[in-house]
Amino acid sequence: MSAAGKRVSHESARAHVTGAALYTDDLCGRFPRLLHAWPVTAPHAHALITELDVSPALDVPGVVATLTASDVPGENDTGANRRDEPLFPAEVMYHSQPVAWVLGEDLDAAQRGAARVRADYQPLPAIVTLRDAVARESFHSGPIRLQRGDANEALAASPHSLEGELEIGGQEHFYLETHAAIAWLDESGGVALHSSTQHPSETQEVVARVLGVPRNAVTVECLRMGGAFGGKEVQANPWAAVAALGARKTGRPVRVRLTRALDMALSGKRHPFLARYRVGFDDDGRLLSLLATLYSDAGWSLDLSEPVMGRALFHLDNAYFLPAMRAAGYVSKTHKTSQTAFRGFGAPQGMLLVEEILDRVARRLALAPEVVRERNFYREGQTTHYGQAVKDAGRIPAIWRRLLESSRFAARRAEIDRFNRTHPHRKRGLAITPVKFGISFTATVFNQGGALVLVYRDGSVQVNHGGTEMGQGLFTKIGQIAADALGLPLNAIRLMPTRTDKVPNTSASAASASTDLNGAAVMDACARIRERLAPVAAVMLGCAPEAVCFAGGFVSVKGDDLGRIPFGHVTEAAYRQRIPLFAEGYYRTPEIHFDARLGHGHPFYYFAFGAAATEVEVDGFTGQYKVRRADVLEDVGDSLSPLIDRGQIEGGFVQGLGWLTLEELLWDGEGRVATAGASTYKLPSWSELPEEFHVDFLERATEPGVVMGSKAVGEPPLMLAISAREALRDAIAAYGPGGEIPLASPLTPERVFRAIEDQRAKLCTFASPPTRVVRA
Ligand code: MTE
Ligand code: MOS
Numbered sequence: 125m126s127a128a129g130k131r132v133s134h135e136s137a138r139a140h141v142t143g144a145a146l147y148t149d150d151l152c153g154r155f156p157r158l159l160h161a162w163p164v165t166a167p168h169a170h171a172l173i174t175e176l177d178v179s180p181a182l183d184v185p186g187v188v189a190t191l192t193a194s195d196v197p198g199e200n201d202t203g204a205n206r207r208d209e210p211l212f213p214a215e216v217m218y219h220s221q222p223v224a225w226v227l228g229e230d231l232d233a234a235q236r237g238a239a240r241v242r243a244d245y246q247p248l249p250a251i252v253t254l255r256d257a258v259a260r261e262s263f264h265s266g267p268i269r270l271q272r273g274d275a276n277e278a279l280a281a282s283p284h285s286l287e288g289e290l291e292i293g294g295q296e297h298f299y300l301e302t303h304a305a306i307a308w309l310d311e312s313g314g315v316a317l318h319s320s321t322q323h324p325s326e327t328q329e330v331v332a333r334v335l336g337v338p339r340n341a342v343t344v345e346c347l348r349m350g351g352a353f354g355g356k357e358v359q360a361n362p363w364a365a366v367a368a369l370g371a372r373k374t375g376r377p378v379r380v381r382l383t384r385a386l387d388m389a390l391s392g393k394r395h396p397f398l399a400r401y402r403v404g405f406d407d408d409g410r411l412l413s414l415l416a417t418l419y420s421d422a423g424w425s426l427d428l429s430e431p432v433m434g435r436a437l438f439h440l441d442n443a444y445f446l447p448a449m450r451a452a453g454y455v456s457k458t459h460k461t462s463q464t465a466f467r468g469f470g471a472p473q474g475m476l477l478v479e480e481i482l483d484r485v486a487r488r489l490a491l492a493p494e495v496v497r498e499r500n501f502y503r504e505g506q507t508t509h510y511g512q513a514v515k516d517a518g519r520i521p522a523i524w525r526r527l528l529e530s531s532r533f534a535a536r537r538a539e540i541d542r543f544n545r546t547h548p549h550r551k552r553g554l555a556i557t558p559v560k561f562g563i564s565f566t567a568t569v570f571n572q573g574g575a576l577v578l579v580y581r582d583g584s585v586q587v588n589h590g591g592t593e594m595g596q597g598l599f600t601k602i603g604q605i606a607a608d609a610l611g612l613p614l615n616a617i618r619l620m621p622t623r624t625d626k627v628p629n630t631s632a633s634a635a636s637a638s639t640d641l642n643g644a645a646v647m648d649a650c651a652r653i654r655e656r657l658a659p660v661a662a663v664m665l666g667c668a669p670e671a672v673c674f675a676g677g678f679v680s681v682k683g684d685d686l687g688r689i690p691f692g693h694v695t696e697a698a699y700r701q702r703i704p705l706f707a708e709g710y711y712r713t714p715e716i717h718f719d720a721r722l723g724h725g726h727p728f729y730y731f732a733f734g735a736a737a738t739e740v741e742v743d744g745f746t747g748q749y750k751v752r753r754a755d756v757l758e759d760v761g762d763s764l765s766p767l768i769d770r771g772q773i774e775g776g777f778v779q780g781l782g783w784l785t786l787e788e789l790l791w792d793g794e795g796r797v798a799t800a801g802a803s804t805y806k807l808p809s810w811s812e813l814p815e816e817f818h819v820d821f822l823e824r825a826t827e828p829g830v831v832m833g834s835k836a837v838g839e840p841p842l843m844l845a846i847s848a849r850e851a852l853r854d855a856i857a858a859y860g861p862g863g864e865i866p867l868a869s870p871l872t873p874e875r876v877f878r879a880i881e882d883q884r885a886k887l888c889t890f891a892s893p894p895t896r897v898v899r900a
Contacts, residue, residue, distance in 0.1 A: 127604040127614050128832045131766045135600045135619065136348065136593075147350050148304040148320040148381075155308060155377035159188055161370055162234035163222030163386070164241045169459040169795025170250035171216040173223055173243060180240040181226045186233025189374050190241070191225040191366065198336025202365050204326060204358035206426040209462070211334060211365055216245065217424035218460050219795040220389040227370050227378060250459040252795035254398050254421040257456035264426045266454035267417075270437045270723045272509040278413035278448035282404025286488060290401070290480050292473050292869045294421070295394035295466055295783045296805055299594075301350025302387040303360060307331075307367035308377035314341040315368045321360035322352045322592050323632035328624045330361040331368045339624075342368070347621040352594040353779070354465030357632045358427055359391050388800040392464035393789060395420040395432055397473040401481060409485050409496035414449040416440060416477065420470075422455045423462040428469075429455045434566055436470035438727065441508055442478050442843075443520045443558040444500040449509050459795050465634060467779060468842045471561060476784075476869060479557055479846050483853060487864045493850065494533070494556050498524060501558070511724040519733045520558055523757050523822055527556065530820065531737040531755035540739070544858040549744040552752070553855030556737040557847040561840035562728030563636060564716050570631040571713035571729075573641030577606065577649040579705040583677075583692030585610060585617050589646050590630030591638040592622045596838050597768030598638045604765060605643045605831060609650030611674025612691060627708075636732070636838035639764065641711055643831040649709025656707075660698045664689055714829070730827060732835050734758035736777065736844035738814070742855040747877025749852060751781070754814035756844055761827035761835030773819050773841040780845025782808040785852065785871050806872075852876060859883040 139145035152158055166173075178190040193200050193212035203209035213223060224241055228234030251257045279285060305319040315335065321327040324344040332339045344364070349356060363380045370378035382390065397420050404413035418436055422429035433453040440451055486496040501524070502517040528534070533556060540552045565571050575589040587606045593599045599619040607614045620626065631641065658669040661679045665672065665687060673682040680688035695705055718725035736756045742749040756773055763769045786806045790798040799805040826833035853865050856876060860883025868875055 127607040128764050129762060129766070130604065132600060132604065132614065133767060134597050135603060146347060147301045148306060148318045148347070149379070151306060151318050152379055155306060157376050159227040159229065159370060159374060159376050159378045160231040160234045161225050161227050161366055161378055161380045162231065162238045164224040164226065164238045164243060165220040166216040166223050166243070166245065168216050168245050168247050169219040169252055170248040171245035172248060173214055173216060174246050175242065175244040176224060177242040178224050180242060181237035184233060184237040184240055186229040187226055187237035188229060189227045189370065191227065191369055191373065195369060195373055196334060199333050202330050202334065202362045203425060204361065204427060205430070208425045209362070211362055222390070225366050225370070227374060250795050252459055252791055252793070254396055254419060254456055254458065257421065257458045258398060258419050262457045264422055264455040264457045265430055266433070267452035268430065268433050268437060269452050270510055271450040272446065273448035275413045275415050275448045275450035279402060279404040279415060282412045283406050284488065285402060285404045286481070286484055287402040288484070290399045290477055290869070292397040292399070292476055294396040294463060294789045295787050296388060296789060297353045297355035297393065297466060298807055299349070299351030299353055299355055302382045302384055303356070303363045303391060304381040305360070305364040305367040306377060306379045307364065307371040309371050309375060314343065315371060316343045317345065317364050317368060319344050319346055319360055319364045320349045320356055321346050321364065322349070322356045322594060322634055323358065323360070324592065324622055324624050325628065325630045326358065326632065327361050327364045331365050334365040335368060335372060343623065343625045345621050345623045346592045349592065349594040353467045354469065354634065355391060357465040357634050359464050385800050389797050390461060392423060392427060392462045394466035394783065395422060395429065395463040395470070395473065397436070399477045401477065403481050403485070405485050407489070409489050409491050409499055411444060411446055411500055412448065414440065414446050416451045418451065418453040419456050420453070421458055421460065421463060423458055423460040425462040426455070427462040427464045429463065431566055432465065432470035434470070436474035438510060438562055438566065439471035439474035440478055442475040443502060443560040444478060445502045445506050446509050460791065461797070467776065468839050469635065472780070472783065472843050475559070475843050476846060479850065483850060484864050487862065497558065510727065512726045512728060515730060519759055519822065520560065523733055523735045523759065524558060527735045527737055527755060527757040530757070533737055536739065550741060551744065551855040551858040552739060552741045553851040553853065553858065554737065554739045555847050555850030555854050556735060557844070557850055558735045559733065559840050559843045561732045561843065563640070563732055563836045564713055564727060564729045565631065565635045565637065566718065566727045568716055568718060571637065571641065571716060572631060573645040573711045574627040574630060575642060575645035575649045575709035576626050577646060577653060577707055577709065579653055579695055581696050581699045583616065583690065583695045585612065586620050587617055587646055588620045588623070588626035589642040590622070590627045591642040592633040594633065596772060597765060598633065600768050601639045601764045602643055602646055606646050606650055609647050610654065611676065611679070613677050616677060636836035636840065639834065640830055640836055641713070644711035645709040647709065647831055648711060649707045652707035652709065653705065656703050657694050657698055660701060660703060661689065661694045664694065664697060730830070730835070732759060732837070732840040734840055734844055736847040738847040738851045740848060740851040740855055742852065742876060742880070744859060744880055747873040747875070747880060749855070749873065749876060751812070751814040751848055753816040754848070755818040756841065757820050757822060758837070758841060759822040759825050759835060760837050761825050761830060762833035763821050764832055764834040769821065769837050770819050772837045774817065776839065776841030777844050778808050778813060780842035781812065781848050784845050784849045784869055786812065788870050788872055856880055856883055860886045
């Protein structure tokens with residue numbers, strides 16, 4: 125009878141595909157006299173604003189008002205972690221930064237008004253590449269350090285060593301729903317908003333700050349998002365603030381919705397990284413020492429870049445024991461959009477580095493990469509470089525062995541080698557890589573969740589909680605949890621839109637922890653309600669309260685279904701006895717702590733594990749490739765919702781594939797995002813999906829201490845796509861004599877082609893050796 129563990133569809137699946145699902149901007153029609161906002165954007169990456177005259181905009185028919193710094197009654201700043209994001213800047217910090225906004229009766233009027241605004245600029249030198257920022261030591265912060273042992277000494281004592289550099293490209297979130305907010309005044313003068321935000325409480329906080337009002341004057345609601353992927357964790361706030369400011373100034377509802385081109389030009393992306401490293405290892409390929417310096421391209425403001433760098437450093441080990449290591453991370457300041465959270469939150473960049481290193485080590489020693497990887501796995505009892513014991517470390521080799529078997533890795537390896545010997549212009553490659561991903565916000569305070577569960581007299585239920593739905597299936601899982609906790613069928617539970625006036629002071633729906641936190645809080649609220657209903661039911665059933673059982677929409681004596689009473693009868697009786705039918709719930713993650721100064725502690729409640737084996741085929745004439753097959757084995761604990769979990773794994777893998785092999789962000793010399801649309805930015809589509817895709821869950825993987833024994837699944841699968849990059853390398857190697865193969869990231873077909881050319885050049889004794897280094 126239980127709902128948890130059942131293969132139920134996403135609660136909005138039907139609405140998603142029929143178009144019935146509403147998103148923030150779809151709600152416009154509910155607001156008569158709605159105004160539309162459009163920004164005045166700066167044509168420089170870095171400049172002083174020497175003159176700004178918005179008055180000509182007001183001459184345009186249909187323009188109702190303009191917004192500039194003088195309209196801000198509170199603080200002219202929307203920075204989430206540092207007050208470094210003026211909403212109306214005096215100094216332009218990235219190309220296309222909004223310097224003023226125009227409100228019109230329709231979008232056309234607002235746009236025409238914005239075009240009439242007179243702005244003059246004094247251009248300033250801009251830093252638009254990461255290398256330039258590093259060379260000039262343009263940093264927001266850093267170094268952030270983690271270390272274990274004496275890495276220099278261990279390096280000196282190592283039989284072998286390597287050094288190198290890896291450039292890692294960023295990634296555009298490309299959520300289907302671009303940034304959007306609608307604000308209106310309520311009759312008390314407070315401001316209400318619909319916002320496409322992963323973090324309604326912070327949107328509320330920032331709007332209140334800009335308006336100069338207490339937080340109780342601002343209510344933020346998020347019905348659902350059409351994707352977020354981290355891009356709406358803090359970056360929804362400025363648009364909400366503009367809408368709120370407009371509503372306050374005009375007394376009319378105001379809508380902000382970025383077009384795709386604006387969204388790509390103005391919103392932050394996954395951080396590009398530059399990594400420099402030295403590594404020491406033994407004859408067997410065991411890592412003995414790692415020295416690494418990471419630089420992230422954070423763009424113009426700090427945003428979440430410190431914790432993103434932190435997570436990169438925490439995940440430099442991926443699934444491998446690093447006996448000695450020393451790492452430093454610098455958050456670089458450039459005149460670009462402010463780069464932000466993106467699925468994996470820095471961990472993908474950290475893991476990519478160690479996977480790159482292990483592949484080089486293997487090829488240097490002429491060993492199979494999968495053998496070298498396996499030799500370096502954590503063993504039970506070992507700790508990470510930040511001092512946390514790797515609980516269940518045994519799951520890494522267990523998953524590995526099972527996947528090698530289920531994917532027929534060895535047999536396919538032999539088949540591929542045969543294929544490659546007989547096909548000079550097409551080569552196949554196969555690789556397997558693991559993922560170990562820490563679950564919890566690394567800032568301990570965020571690891572809390574809240575809920576408010578309302579039961580009506582008829583036994584129907586509304587569930588409010590702090591999490592937001594962005595397509596990841598959180599609401600589906602919460603519904604399943606509440607149904608089981610109250611012994612009701614799924615359809616008796618209604619999930620309400622996320623609102624700051626229902627559950628306050630919530631954390632962002634992020635770090636893959638939303639079910640762990642909010643699901644546990646909902647469980648807690650439901651338990652309270654059950655405790656209150658049990659004595660009422662006990663009298664009705666003539667049993668002890670402890671013997672009361674809630675299941676399938678009925679209340680009965682445990683083990684005796686005959687005298688069961690409908691749940692609604694018990695709630696009606698409880699109401700008549702003046703017993704409250706609603707309860708709040710709360711959860712805080714136990715055990716976690718971290719001392720940032722020492723770089724030591726237990727920042728993660730647990731680790732999510734997984735592995736993927738991927739096979740590709742590469743065309744030697746063009747560098748085009750296809751993913752022939754991907755096999756994934758993921759540890760999701762006891763899957764709360766197998767269809768949702770499978771969707772997260774497939775989607776995460778494909779999004780990772782896009783990041784590593786297709787999606788290339790380019791900025792021009794002026795610092796303008798050159799890839800500002802789907803026409804120039806290649807996303808994975810149907811044709812890039814693995815032709816064969818096997819997804820399995822690790823069995824008997826109950827996670828004690830997490831809601832219903834489940835594990836987080838939102839981000840970890842993204843990093844499984846590293847196996848595809850390594851498979852491409854394997855195929856490229858087959859075009860030449862082997863040895864180390866330097867690869868940039870993303871590994872686009874053009875880059876694959878050049879890497880093949882380099883391999884072929886190695887074969888040709890008359891050609892000069894390749895001198896070109898392939899770079900991002
Ligand atoms: N899945 C979909 N469909 N859409 C999204 O925006 N965001 C990802 C992941 N999966 C996302 C998604 C990110 S970045 C995170 S942190 C988690 O979902 C957040 O949700 P969770 O905590 O419920 O896993
Ligand atoms: Mo996800 S990057 O933690 O929103």
